[in-house]
Amino acid sequence: MASDEGTVRVDSWIWSVRLTKTRSQAAAACRAGHVRVNGDRAKPAQPVRTGDEVRLYHAGRERVVVVSRLVSKRVGPPVAVECYVDNSPPAPAREEAAAVGHRDRGAGRPTKRDRRDLEQLRGR
Known part of the structure; x- marks a missing residue:
């Protein structure tokens, strides 16, 4: 060993x-x-x-x-x-790691507004 x-x-x-x-x-x-x-x-x-x-x-x-x-x-x-x-x-807690912008399955491609909201959530 x-x-x-x-x-x-x-x-x-x-x-x-x-x-x-x-x-x-x-x-x-x-x-x-x-x-x-x-x-x-x-x-x-x-x-x-x-x-x-x-x-x-x-x-x-x-x-x-x-x-x-x-x-x-x-x-x-x-x-x-x-x-x-x-x-x-x-x-990091599991809740913090999973809280970053999650879309529902089958929701389709994000619209321009959805994309901007996701980017704002991520801090970009």
Whole structure:
């Protein structure tokens, strides 16, 4: 389970501690610039050490975690939680996330007035 070398690839670690569902999602997030290690943009193969701060923007929220244990293979949820210290801001409430301009199904294409109202709701 634990790696003896002292470093693990950042994409592998993110996947191993269940911050993303697949390793390819973790690698894609790194390539897109959504992963930062100690404030610097991370490539998928960048090594991660114990004590590093990893920032991941995934699924509409930012996760800020500090590495407390290195794992190279995917572990279960109880073990995964022990591998990092979560300093993430609280997740937004579901009501707030869903409140952004919702149209009824089958309502058709929005009119110009509807579009302007939606843009005003979104703050554009």
